[in-house]
Amino acid sequence: MMTQDPLAWVLGLAGLLLGLVFCLLVFTLILRVTAAREQRRRESVRRTWQPILFDSLYTDSLPESLPLLEKRSVPAFSELWCSLLESVSGSARQRMTEVGRQLELADRIAPLMRHRRFSYRLLAITVQGYQGGPGVRGRLQRVIDWESSPVLALAALQALMHVDEKAGWYWLFAGREHHHWSAERLVAMLAQTDRARARKELIRALRRQSPDTMPFVLQLMAGLRLELPGDALRSLAASPEGQHPDVLSQLLSLAQQPDQHGWVVTQLHHESPQVRVQAARALLRLGRREDLDRLMPLLCDQVWWVRYRAMQAILALPEVDLEQVRALVEELADPFARDIFQHVERESSWGYRGEHGYLAH
């Protein structure tokens, strides 16, 4: 075809492309119009509902009857409701939740959980979490199980935690097998849950999980700054799974109790550098005067982080004098030890903490 009249052929293609550009322009226009209409609807919903919702915050009783919430205004209302709900607590929050219940918000927004718009799905999932009620648990579990987006699945997990914490904890571990949730997001989410419950669930998970999952659970515990009971720590450390460097280093980061000191000290010369780093770090918290002799050899370690943390731990030991450390370092006659001493000593004299984030080495 093209050999006969290339110009006609190319012009046809250009026309097609021009048509595509035109379609895009029309699409842009439709988007603009839709966005403007949505904005108007939001404004209208705000005018109608904001005073009612504000009243429900400050008065003990809810209005006898609420205005009719049109189907097309459900997303706009839900956005307003979620924003306000997030900024209140206690009885005001309960009354806001009650308004949502009277309007049957969870059921009315549930169809949007399958909407093609990502933001609608996210909104519907969030409302389910705030509202609870029959059927919500199943809906959220299905999202965690089937949804391909880790963000939506995590929002569903968070909502499930609100509605049914026990189910939420189950799905945290089940969902993690196919969603790649980051520890930072999970820690932030779990920080909002009941601390005692979180500790109990994570310890239980530690006891039943495989060695692959143990570092993850321990990482969550460290992120949440939860204490691991001494006996649990000892039994985990003594178990075959506890010998894995990933597990061991996480266990060390959780060591807080003075009675764990003896165990920490035995890890200072572990073959894995990540374990040595965490052991030295643990001695920053648990160190005793007699640890000086144990820590000094670590200043000649081949791994920078081990030398750095060991030096920090030495300078934090009780009853240890800076001049005494300087003399000991000189005795070592190791240039690495001397350099790290100067470095950390200067940092501490300048008031630097040397910490950089909760998941640091």
Place this chain on the structure above:
Amino acid sequence: MVTWLIDWHTGVDWWSVAATLQRLALYYFIVMMAVFVLLNGLSLAAIRRHMEGADARWLPKSFEPLQPPVSILVPAYNEALNVVGSVQSLLHLDYPNLEVIVINDGSTDDTLARLVEAFELEAFPEVYSRVLDARPVRSVYRSRRVSSLRVVDKENGGKADALNAGINLARSPLVCSVDADSILQRDSLQRMIRPFLDDARTVAAGGTIRVANGCRVFQGFLGEAREPKSWLARFQVIEYLRAFLFGRTGWSALNAVTVVSGAFGLFRKSALLRVGGYKTGTVGEDMELVLRLQADRIRRRSTDRIVYVPDPVCWTEVPEHLGSLRNQRIRWQRGLLESLTAHWRLLFHPRGGALSWFALPFMWLFEALGPLIEVIGYVLTAVLWLNGVIDARMATAFLVAAIGLGVLLSTMALVLEEISFRVYKNPWMVLRLLGFALLENLGYRQINSWWRLRGLFQFARGKRHQWGSMRRSATWHQ
């Protein structure tokens, strides 16, 4: 043998060979258009989804993740004019957990002196882990006033070498490379970090780079996006829109990103160390690194992701002088070819997925060899038409394919920008840019192809790399 060659040579109808080549060039433009339209479709879907997720302000506070520490690496070579302002703006980024490491790569101007004066720096007995090879560090400076800033003074070794030195000093699990002349938005890092928090498999993320010329800058951050004054910069606005919104967003949806711009890129440090950091002695160190990360992913059969954030997060000054632009484009073309040839094994790799089967063939055909085919196409069309070998319809068909389709593609990029971010608020500005989308294809693009062809020849001759320099105009307004 010689007799056969002479017979063959005399027996060939060279005009018909040339006409076939010209026709192939025409097909080439048509195929390129088709691929770009597909990429546009992918980008449109990806950007729409991204925008919807980014706009959810009603999400519970607990959905806001903890922000992991980030080390920002700023390699600087003869950046005395900009460096202090850039560092100040980086220190004021809306991010709670960051450290800034400036690497002075043996500057011959007073880059270091200005930093020392502005931040009251003092030499610090810094000890660090030298995991990656880099030229010797002369000294490390720190400030008592700004604890999150470190300045490394090292011997000159190029941008890649400077970044490797910075990685050696970085203490965070994430490192961000930023050019000293980049202008960021206060929330740039917040936006870039999201892919890492949404999906723990993310090992690298690149952001959209936009043209800073003409923009208003307030306290080191972008105040208002404006249209540049110079024609050359306006052409580059269209070019950047096309390259970032079209290409990279589309490839990102397929996990087939081939480049994370050196001007602003965020990486997982462990991934960088695993592949040995930046490769020195190459012009396109940013692309080479990303291809190495992709090769590593394929080799390990891992599901790591390299993503592209469509938000405009970094604004950079583009050349407004032909000489600077020429040198930049020649350098970019050499960098592209160096990276592609170094990783030719990734092409059609059985486990490479979209990267090996679509993105890299695209890069080879339309980016690496594109200028050669384009220039040959223009020359042959002119010669063949003047000699009456092809008729006017064929010549016009070629021009419509080469220029007309280019205009439409540029227009589509502008429309995509209007659908999504709308950084240029003034409608007249958008209309003027639409005009430049047309003009760009009438001369500017052809000159660009010629420069890129020169880059291709320089690569073939094996010319050595050096730091790129640019005549600055500072046409943004403080």
